[in-house]
Amino acid sequence: MDDLMEHLVEYIEHAFIHISTRRIVIRDEEGYTEExxxxxxxxxxxxYSDMVNLLQDFLEPDELTFVF
Structure with missing residues (x-):
């Protein structure tokens, strides 16, 4: 699992985690977004909790934005 996640996060440029709406927006290195x-x-x-935890484990803090 760790190897797969490390490979996948290579393509993630930034993750926007919207707390109040339980929504996550991922932007890849080419600027495309997926919600x-x-x-x-x-x-x-x-x-939602599992995904937020995975993103926090594998992305750098400056690649995450929490929106309240």
Whole structure:
């Protein structure tokens, strides 16, 4: 898993983590963005939390923006 994530994050330039809307926007090195939305239920909370933790583990702090 770690090798896969390290390979994938090579392409991520920045991640915008929108706390109040459970939304994550990923911008790649070419400037394209992809948006991920998570439901406001237990499964959505768990998936959102897991993704935020993975991004924090594999990206540098200056590659993350938390939006409240």
């Amino acid at each position: 991920y939305r998570y439901d406001f239920d237990e499964k959505g909370m768990e998936s």
